[in-house]
Amino acid sequence: MKRTISILLAFALLITLATPALAASGFSDVAADAWYADAVEFAQSHGLMSGTGNNRFSPDVTTSRAMLVTILYRNAGSPSVSTDAGFSDVGDDYYKDAVNWAAANDVVNGYDNGTFGVNDPISRQDAATILWRYKGEPTASSADFADENAIADYASAAVDWARANGIINGKGENRFDPRGDTTRAEMATILMNYLKEDEPAPSGSKTLVVYFSATGSTERVGGYIADTLDADTFELVPTNPYTSADLNWTTPGSRVNQEHDDPSLRNIDLVADTVENWDNYDTVFIGYPIWWGIAAWPVDTFIKANDFTGKTVIPFCTSSSSGLGESGQLLADMAGTGNWQEGQRFSSGASESTVREWALSRQR
Ligand SMILES: Cc1cc2nc3c(=O)[nH]c(=O)nc-3n(C[C@H](O)[C@H](O)[C@H](O)COP(=O)(O)O)c2cc1C
Numbered sequence: 001m002k003r004t005i006s007i008l009l010a011f012a013l014l015i016t017l018a019t020p021a022l023a024a025s026g027f028s029d030v031a032a033d034a035w036y037a038d039a040v041e042f043a044q045s046h047g048l049m050s051g052t053g054n055n056r057f058s059p060d061v062t063t064s065r066a067m068l069v070t071i072l073y074r075n076a077g078s079p080s081v082s083t084d085a086g087f088s089d090v091g092d093d094y095y096k097d098a099v100n101w102a103a104a105n106d107v108v109n110g111y112d113n114g115t116f117g118v119n120d121p122i123s124r125q126d127a128a129t130i131l132w133r134y135k136g137e138p139t140a141s142s143a144d145f146a147d148e149n150a151i152a153d154y155a156s157a158a159v160d161w162a163r164a165n166g167i168i169n170g171k172g173e174n175r176f177d178p179r180g181d182t183t184r185a186e187m188a189t190i191l192m193n194y195l196k197e198d199e200p201a202p203s204g205s206k207t208l209v210v211y212f213s214a215t216g217s218t219e220r221v222g223g224y225i226a227d228t229l230d231a232d233t234f235e236l237v238p239t240n241p242y243t244s245a246d247l248n249w250t251t252p253g254s255r256v257n258q259e260h261d262d263p264s265l266r267n268i269d270l271v272a273d274t275v276e277n278w279d280n281y282d283t284v285f286i287g288y289p290i291w292w293g294i295a296a297w298p299v300d301t302f303i304k305a306n307d308f309t310g311k312t313v314i315p316f317c318t319s320s321s322s323g324l325g326e327s328g329q330l331l332a333d334m335a336g337t338g339n340w341q342e343g344q345r346f347s348s349g350a351s352e353s354t355v356r357e358w359a360l361s362r363q364r
Helices: 002-018 037-045 065-075 096-104 124-134 153-164 184-198 217-229 255-261 298-305 327-335 352-362
Strands: 207-211 232-235 283-291 312-319 344-347
Touching (some): 065 184, 217 283, 217 312, 298 327
16 A cells, blocks of 8 residues: 555656646646746736636737737726727627727727727737827837838837837847737737836835855944945855854864865855845845955855846955955956945944945945
């Protein structure tokens, strides 16, 4: 009996391992690592797009004009509609209210021949135009696409707006492809970009103070900086913390001596090496004690694990007597990304007012 259970368990494990991971949306044709997985999840969880049956999302299927107005109508809360735009191809279908609502709100006009073109694929320039009108036709300027001349006059301002706000981006070679179709995966992405634009920016500080501190000095200084700038803090904690014996560099063979003598031992695992909401921070202070003239190496793990692109990074350190030296530059080289500023050294016992004054001088 026991043997049967373990065989069954082994089987279950094999099946789990063999099945590709699905995205949070749970659709069988949306893999967790698909570029549109987050967008599909967003569109689904906001009630904008549902599956196409049999637990499928059909990401590569083209979006029709009727589908887009239906999505917008749902987003508007499906209000009751009393007008009829009289499009000859809109019968008693699921999209009837949506199309009439969109026409009543000047979001769509339909074609000159009196039809709406319900099943026609929605072109990229028309998708931009419909969303732009729904938004109230805001003005925005942006650079021209290489195929700018191919964009219809009525869509020109809409495409500018869509580009300026990152709602519909160009394709390769700076082309917009105005008459190209929009797949359901692309539509989910466009909707996510569009609706997220309306969401309030996440509250909270845009400044983060990250530090490693073995004996509390750097932590104290980091705390002063965070208090002064109303910043968040993130402490780097080694999975295997340093004891006082570990830190004693006067004892030959102590942990720090071994790590100092053999750089291959300096890859220190941290309890956490990534920060929640990392994208929200535009300024990151990085603090560490000086060990043998350089940054204490537990910070290296954090530096290597994160992308500093677009962030201002300001190193600071504490030491008994050494200066900052090359420690900041070495970390900047290690990171390879980020706008690294000149750092600052504080003595281990630096006063609150000294740190506060410096922090204020670094405020942008
Ligand atoms: C292993 C080790 C090496 C150190 N090397 C230096 C050094 O080269 N220069 C220096 O001025 N202080 C050195 N110190 C002293 C620390 O930089 C200083 O005490 C620092 O403020 C400690 O910060 P913490 O309390 O945040 O760990 C060293 C300390 C340790 C434990």
